[in-house]
Structure formats: C-alpha cells, structure tokens
Amino acid sequence: MxxxxxxxxxxxxxxxxxxxxxxxxxxxxxxxxxxxxxxxxxxxxxxxxxxxxxxxxxxxxxxxxxxxxxxxxxxIDESNIDTSKVSILSTVKIKHQKLKKVLTYTLVSEEEANLKEGKISVQSPVGKGLLGKKVGEVAEVHTPAGKTDFEILEITR
Missing domain, CATH: 1.10.287.180 (Transcription elongation factor, GreA/GreB, N-terminal domain)
Incomplete structure (x- = not known):
C-alpha cells in the first residue's frame, strides 16, 4: 500500500x-x-x-x-492549519533549553525538507518531537546525539 x-x-x-x-x-x-x-x-x-x-x-x-x-x-490547504498546536506546515519558533538558542523551523514533508531554508521533515526526530505540542510546552526530542528539550515559543502558518 x-x-x-x-x-x-x-x-x-x-x-x-x-x-x-x-x-x-x-x-x-x-x-x-x-x-x-x-x-x-x-x-x-x-x-x-x-x-x-x-x-x-x-x-x-x-x-x-x-x-x-x-x-x-x-x-495541504494552508488556510485550514490549526496554529494552536504544531502540525505539518506550521512554522515553529523554539528555544533549545540547554544552549538557550532560539530556532525557527517549518515542518514539511520528507521530500521538501531543506535545513538551509529552515524546513525540517515531520519524520525527523525534531519534527516528530514537536508535532502536537502547544505554545509554552516543552518537547523532549531524542536524537542520535541524545535527549534535547525544546520550548515552543510561537506557532504560525
């Protein structure tokens, strides 16, 4: 299938x-x-x-x-995207808890991902960790480098 x-x-x-x-x-x-x-x-x-x-x-x-x-x-009809939580095509401003660095990513399909353009795949460890989270929540992401926590600062379309 x-x-x-x-x-x-x-x-x-x-x-x-x-x-x-x-x-x-x-x-x-x-x-x-x-x-x-x-x-x-x-x-x-x-x-x-x-x-x-x-x-x-x-x-x-x-x-x-x-x-x-x-x-x-x-x-995807971008006008129907719910910005109350992270979903595909959401642009998310996150704060790396350990490094205190603010990053902005747009979650896209695997084929559209391009880190230089700030587009990450929803299938990536960071993308999976951010999906469904709301502003103020902390996403615990498990990457090959270990566990990383990201605070959700803003979700836009």
Missing part, C-alpha cells in the same frame, strides 16, 4: 517538474549515452555499455519512484 504524503503547492510542482525532466531530457540523454557506447564495438566486452545500461536502470527506478510519490501526493 502506498504512503500518502502531504505537500505545499510549490513542493508538488517541484516534484512534477523533476519527473517531467527525467522522463524527457533524462531518458533522451540516457539513450544517447547507450548509443555512443554501442558504437564502440563488441557489447560483450564493453564496460561503457554496461555502465550506461546500469545508469538507465537507475534512472527508470527513480522515475517509477517519483511517479508513485506524485500519484500519492496530497496538497
């Missing part, structure tokens, strides 16, 4: 654009590489041909996975 994932409109468009690129330009490039390798002689001893065929298999696997993801994607 396929897993339903939730995306912003922009996140889903990005996935669809990547899928379209792989199906058109990606496949065309791969066909060209295979043709080039085939022209180099005996296929039974042609390492370039074998490598190109392997790369083609990986490309097709990636396309199939993206098609499955897009087919099971749902767009």
């Amino acid at each position: 396929a897993k339903v994932s939730y995306y912003t409109k922009e996140g889903l468009k990005k996935l669809k654009d990547e899928l379209q690129h792989l199906k058109t330009k990606g496949r065309a490039d791969m066909a060209y590489q295979i043709a080039e390798a085939r022209d180099k002689g005996d296929l039974s001893e042609n390492a370039e041909y074998d490598a190109a065929k392997d790369a083609q298999g990986l490309l097709e696997l990636k396309i199939a996975k993206l098609e499955d993801t897009v087919a099971n994607a749902r767009i």
